[in-house]
Structure formats: C-alpha cells, structure tokens
C-alpha cells in the first residue's frame with residue numbers, strides 16, 4: 001500500500017518517516033473558556049491527512065486522525081457532537097469530515113454521536129486576518145445535549161466556528177476535540193514553531 005500523506009510504498013496507512021513528523025499540540029483555552037484539545041498540530045503529514053479527508057473524500061485518512069483524537073477525550077465525555085459543514089461544501093466534496101471523524105472516534109471510544117447542530121447554508125470559514133468583517137456563524141440546535149457533550153471539528157484555528165457552535169447549544173459544551181489544531185502561539189507569530197511532543201510513530205504502531 002501507499003502512504004496516505006507522501007504516496008511512498010509502505011506497510012501501513014502512514015509511513016514511518018511521515019508518522020515521526022506528527023506532533024501532539026498544546027491544549028488551547030479560548031477567551032470564552034472553551035477548552036480545545038487536538039490530535040495533532042496542523043502541519044506536514046497531519047495537514048495532508050485532513051486535506052485528503054476534506055477535499056478529496058479519502059475516508060481512510062480519518063483512521064489515524066481519530067486514533068489520535070480518542071487519546072485526547074476527557075474522562076467526562078458523554079457524547080460526540082460534530083460541528084457540521086456548510087451544506088454546499090458537503091455537496092461539493094462529497095464528504096462531511098466532522099461526521100466521518102465523529103463516527104470513527106465514536107466506534108473506537110464507545111461514545112454515541114449526536115447530530116445536535118444544523119449548519120447554516122453557507123459561511124466563509126477562513127476569511128483571512130480581517131476577522132472583524134466576518135459575520136458570526138449561525139448554527140441551529142436540533143436536539144438536546146448534556147453537560148458531557150464534546151464538540152468535534154476537523155481543524156481549529158481561531159476557534160470562531162467552534163465558539164459559535166457551542167453558543168448555539170442550550171447546555172453549552174466546554175470541550176472541543178479537533179483532529180488538528182493550529183496552536184495560538186503559531187497564529188500569533190505566524191510560524192508553527194511550538195513546543196509539541198512527537199507522538200506519531202508510537203500512535204500509528206497501535207492502529
């Protein structure tokens with residue numbers, strides 16, 4: 001088989017050299033108190049895995065991401081609530097990445113997946129640095145969640161989308177589980193040089 005991120009022949013989903021570049025991101029606490037934990041730092045092979053899932057519909061890319069995410073679940077987690085993709089994106093790319101990730105994390109952890117949020121028709125997710133010009137995303141609550149609900153997203157950068165998702169729920173979740181996240185330090189400095197731990201090789205051997 002071929003490595004999903006570099007396409008070199010290998011015996012696993014992600015080859016050893018790529019796996020050795022996967023790093024555990026530092027936890028992030030947003031201004032509203034929402035705790036964001038992530039499987040990997042959003043760079044290199046981890047970034048390519050997310051892109052394969054999001055833009056090429058490669059569902060196999062969800063397995064190594066979900067394996068890392070399960071390890072970051074808090075003990076208090078009672079259910080997984082995917083942050084839905086705007087419908088036109090799901091139509092265009094044929095996949096809703098957070099639904100796929102939630103399903104795999106749910107299977108591995110035994111937690112139920114609850115589709116408690118509806119996405120707006122459209123929103124501009126990455127509008128660049130002029131954040132003040134962005135309209136807030138308006139999610140709708142479809143069903144009740146409890147205090148242990150964990151929001152699931154693919155990539156968290158500024159946290160604006162997950163904050164909007166949390167606000168839309170009556171019992172607002174306090175934890176977000178992301179496949180990858182861009183550490184706040186990297187956003188502030190414009191680089192991705194952050195203190196992070198190499199976890200990839202060990203993790204992928206356990207797949």
Ligand SMILES: [Zn+2]
Pocket residue numbers: 003004005006007008014015016017018019
């Ligand atoms: Zn590789």
